[in-house]
Each structure stands twice: as structure tokens, then as C-alpha cells.
Amino acid sequence: MSNFIINWWRSQQFKSALQRGDIRTAVQILQEIKKSGANFSWLEKLFRDKLQLERTFQENKRDVENLRKQLTEAKESKSNLLLNPNAEFIKYIYQAFKLVEHDEYKLQATGINSCIFDDFEARLVEYLQEEFSKISDKQLAIKLEDAVEDINSLKIGQDPDYRFSLTPHVYFMKYFLENVYCLYLAWFLIYQDGLLPTKFNILDIAAGPGTSAYGLALFLQSFSGFFEIPQMHVSYYSLEKQDSFQYRGLQFWRRYIESRITPINTYFRFVTSDIFSWDVKSSNIPKNFFDFIVISHCFFNDTVKQQEAINIYKQIFAQGLNHQGYVIIIVQDKKLFKIYNRQKLEDKNQEKNLVYEFVSELGLELVSYRYLTSTTSRISLSAAEFAKFARDKLPKQIHMSPMIKKYFRQKYESNYTLDDYVILAKK
Template sequence: MNNPIVNWWRSQQFKLSLKRGDIRRAVQLLQEIQKSGATFSWLEKLFRDKLQLERYFQEYKRQTETLSEQLTAFQQKANLILLPDEEFIKYIYKVFNLIEHDEYKLQSTGIDERIFDDFESRLVEYLKEEFSKIPDKQLFIKLEDALEDINNLKIGQDPDYRFSLTPHVYFMKYFLENVYCIYLAWFLIYQDALLPGKVNILDIAAGPGTVAYGLALFLQSSSGFFHIPQMHISYYSLEKQDAFQFRGLQFWRRYIESRLTTVNAYFRFVTTDIFTCETESNNLPKDFFDFIVISHCFFADPAKKVEANNTYKQIFATSLKNSGYVLLIVQDKKLFKVYDVHQVENQEQEKNVVHKFLAELGLELVWYKYLTSTGSRISLPVAEFGKFAKEKLPKQLYMSPIMQQYFDQKYQSHYILDDYVMLAKKS
């Protein structure tokens, strides 16, 4: 009820509260006047407007603080992640002639010649220097023994790796193609803004460090497109063949370290068989790695497969950061052979195989790509593929002559892709 006398008394009390500086009482009286339905005096209107402006200011201040915190968090994340550069991505698609045939199939028939030609030529120089230390007659015998050993890979068996030149033959036959594949895998990770400037990598069954080489060459390709912040790579190589680790590090020091000026790379080499030595996998750093990579170290034999998968799952569970990723690279025929399935142009069948493969490792898919040179999931006949490679695929210009010299190879070597690259997280 609007009572003039009561209203007058409230207004007088309101003025008195303001004079005394009792703002809390003044606010209370203003609310009572408003509820009574009485018309505000000019002083009461002025005080009401003042309170409203103060509320607006406090709200603005809170919003500003929130935005500032969000901006700081974004900047910190941006400093940790190599943000994708549009022009560089266009360059990679152009020089590698990348064609996305569907969501999962990515064809590559090109290469960054300014990076790979130099890398290949320096690798050949290193091999020739190594070979020059061995008398010719002995050299050919040693190479023949190592070639016979490493060719077991073609029939799905593990080489013995007991020969002194087995790492060298691996460099000649498989290393360049595997670096080529790993390079593109790192590009896909970078393209998705998932590559941090400070990165801890565990490479299981690392060989000569193919994973590190692929990343190093990829970072070299970015020169001229954007400034790479001071990167720090901690690379942990887990490999049972010390000869592979030694030769990989030896060539790294000769070639890579002389070219990377903005990347600090710390290497730790652990020589052990993780399938027979449980203690080493337990000794790995806990919750440390941003990426755990397994490239081509998967088994068709059911017992060996279960043993390996259990070891891998243990390592993922204990050593991968919760925010980390697992990068897996599997040769196409090997992936499908495990499940007794023929690879065909069927995306649903392919997805089912990939999901089954990851489920057995306790992993959840982020994405996968089938990297192929031909653009087809179905293998071409040998003669047809040979013609295709000769016309379309990048040549190994420097490696081919020594392959012809030492192994009597009759054809030109090329960079060829036929691998599934899978990025996954812990389930």
C-alpha cells in the first residue's frame, strides 16, 4: 500500500543514511521505496543510477578478467603447439602430390626433393665410406650374408641381425621408404595442430631411429615458411639390436645435427628385448611421453601377437601421458593377413579391421590414413606396378646405383608407400 507519510519518512531516512555514509542502509531503504511503488526523488534516481553503473562496471571487470585468462591459456597453448601454417600445408600437398581419394585413403606420388635428395645423397656417402673400410672380396660376402638375413622380412620372419652389415643393408633397402612414410605421418599430426614444440617420444623397436629422422626432415621442410620456436625433442629409443642404434646415431651426428639449428634433441638409447626383459618396460618414465610410436613391429603368430600386445598395453598404460597419443604404422598386407581378410576397396571392412586392431591394444582411434602410392587398396600386378613406378613415383637417384653395384639390382629404386598410419589414445 502506497502511504505518503511512510514514503516521506523513508525518503528522509534515505537522505540521512547518505549523509552518514551508511551505503548499506541507503540501498536497503531504496529497495523498500521501490517495492512501495512510490515515485523516486531526483536524489533517489541518482543513487539508483550510480548503483546500476557500479554493477555494470563489476560485470565488465569480471568478463575482462575471464577473457584475459582465456587469452593467456590460448597463448600458452599456442607456444607449446606448432600451429599449422596454411602456405606450408599447401606446399606439402603440392610437392608430395597428395590426393585424398576418400576419408581414409591418401595417395602420394611426390616428394620434397630439396630435403630428400640431399638426405639420400649423404646417406649413400656414409655407406660408401663404411664400405671402403672393407676389402672388396670380404665386402661382397658380408653384404650377401646381411642381405639374405634381412630378406626374411619379406616372408614375415624376423632377421637374426647377427651380421655386421645388416644395418647397412637395412639403410639401403628399407630406411628411405620408412623415413618417407614417417615424415608424412608427422605432417598429418602437425596439420591437426597436435605437434608440440616440446615433445617426448618413445620409439618401440626403433631400429636406427627412423621416427626421429622422419620428424627431423619434416621440420627441415618448414624452413622458409614459418619460424619454429626453440624446440626440444626427447627421443627414447627402445631397440634390442645395438648395431642398429649405433649406426643410426652415427649417421644422425654426421647429417642431421649439422643442419638443425633450432631443435634441441636429447637421445636415450636402451638396448633390450622388451618381450623377454620385463624390467625395462617397468623402468620407463611414468606418464612422460607425448607420443609412443610403434612402426612395423607387429606379429602374425598368435602367441607372439598376444605377448607383444600385452607388453604394449602395459607401456601405454604407465608411460603415456593422459593427453598423449600412440602412433602406429602397419604395412597393409600384414594388417589384413592377421585377420585373414583380403584388402579390397571397402571402407567399412577396412574400418572394422582397424578398430579391431586397436581394441586389441587397448586403444581408441583418433584417425587413420592408408598411405598409398598407387591410390588403390588393391595391389597392382608386378609389371603394371613397375610401369606405374617408373612413370609416377619419386626415384631414389643416389641409392639405386649402389643397389645395382652391390646387389645386381636391375631396376630403379623408388619411394613407395603401402602403410596404414593410425593415431590413437588410451581408451
């Protein structure tokens, strides 16, 4: 029998099988036609294409199901690694810090966790006194004067050089405690929202002495007495121009934090580098690695430098932040409004729009923000009004104040104060 007749007969059988709805037989016949090398008729081509589409659809359906399963497992795994907010502990923090929510964004704090901060402050003073005892009184006075003059540039809207040997020590005395106080509450807000993992990686940009790490460490110490602290592991990556800040920060960390009964399991990596010479191509910042990138108070008075910094931050976020990661931004209220040449008003809508604009300029999407303030108002009090308010209402730096009075001739007590925006954002 000729091939023509055989192929014709197979085609007829194929048509008959389709008419009967016998798909299995039709598929077998189609395979025979393919093996014979005969050309497919238009009907056979149509059926072949239909089979291929159905096969592709089923494969895609399986892939989607597998991806959905993997995503669910990943979410469950992620949630298992997150610290579960404890209602009693949260209540305690609200009471200790005397937190008052004036609206959905403004959070006033006029208290402190004295069990944690009193000891921390006392140890910091001990460390500074030991450092100063190594320097003659005459040299100490000169070095402190240089450092104070440099760091006080902040008060007149200039950016300090941070170049003097005792600049880190002056920072410890004048700004460190308040900044740790702010970062403590920032980590608390992240914990309260159920976003704090037990194992995570932090990139701290312009880290100074590691203020973000200190705030986190003191916050985690506060768990004691409420629940058992789970096994924590934090990889902390400090990116800072001034190696003296990094050195002094690590020196005090080893003296204080690592002497605690329940220290965090922390891995430190220090990179001394100026962000303005940072290059995305040559940078050794791990890609898609960090769960949190922190920028605390590193925004500039100089408009050109500020814009350059924002462009660099955007590159660092794009390269270093993992897909589920967050950016934590701490910016002083006056600095934020000055960047956009706006006047502070008791207007939460104006504030919200400004924060959205700021976050958008950084190439991020806003998750949440809180305005942490010591007073009840978004509008700054006069110096005299605030001094009276601080004396009457705010927690005092009982150990640091005598030292500041001694070396800086300050006549009033130093307080823990807040006037910062804590902004949480993501890619």
C-alpha cells in the same frame, strides 16, 4: 539460574530466531548451546546438519571452479605450445608430395620434397660408401650376402634375426629411405591436425636406427622458407633390441642432422632391450612421461609372438604415456590384414572396422587414421603393373639406386613407395 532453565531459554530463543528468519542469530545461539555442552534438540541437530551441508556444497563448488580454471589454463598453455598449422606450408606439402585424398581415409602420394630428400639420400650414400671402404671386397661381399639373406626373410613372411654386422647397412639401403618418407608424412598429418607441440617426449619402440626421429627432423627442416622455426626441444627415447642399429643410427644422425643450419634441440636416450624380456615392474621407462609413443612396422608374422608383443605394448602404453599423449602406429597394409586373416578389398568400411579392432586390441581409442598409398587402389597391383606404375609416376631414389644395383645386382631403379596405415590413438 539452573542450567536446565538456561538451556531451555536458549532453545526457545533459537526457535524464535528461526521463525523470524534471522539465520545469523540462530547460528550464534547454536554456537552458544554447543559451547555449553548441552545436548542438541532434534530441531537444533537438523539446523546444524543443514549448515554443514551448505558449507560442504560451497566448498565443493569452489573446488569445481578452481579445477575448471586450472583445466582452462592448462588447455590454453597446451595450445600455446602447439605449432600453429600454416596454410601456405600445408599447401606446399600437398603439391610437393602430390597428395590426393581419394576418400576420408585413403591418401595417395606420388611426389616428394626433393629439396630435403635428395640431399638426405646423397649423404646416406656417402656414409655407406665410407663404411664399405673399410672392408675388403671379399669380406664385404660375404658380409652383405649374410645380411641380405637375413633381412629378405621379410619377403617370405618370416621375422629376420638382424644379427649380422652389416644388417643395419642393408636396412639403410633397402628400407630406411621409404620408412623415413612414411614417417615424414605421418608427422606432417599430426602437424596438419594442430597436434604437434614445440616441446615433447617420444618413446620409439623397436626404434631400429631411429627412423621416427629422422622423419620428424626432415619434416621440421621443411619449415625453412615459410616461417621461423620456433625453439624446439625433443626428448627421444629409443627402445631397441639391436645395439648395432642404435649405434649406426646415431652415427649417421651426428653426421647429417647435426650438421644442418637449424638442427632440432634433441636429447637422446638409448635403451638396448628386447621387448619380449620387458618387465613392467623392473622397467626404467618413465611413468606418464611421453607425449608420443611410436611403433613403426614392429608387428610380427609369428602369431604367438604377435600376441605377446601386443600384450607388452598395452603395458607400455599404460605405464609410459601421459594423459594427453598419443600413440602413433605405422603398420603395412598387408601385415594388418594378415594379422586378422582378412582379404584386402576396395572397401573403406571393412578397412575402418579392421583398424578399430586392431586399436581396441591394443587397449587404445582411435583418434584418426590414414591409409598412405602410392597407387589409387587399396587392392595391390600385380608386380608388372606396379613396376610400370613406379617407373612412370613415383619419385626415384636417384643416389641410392646405383649403389643397390652395384651390390645387389638389382636391374631397376628404386622408388619411394607407400603402402602403410598411419594410425593415431590415445588411452
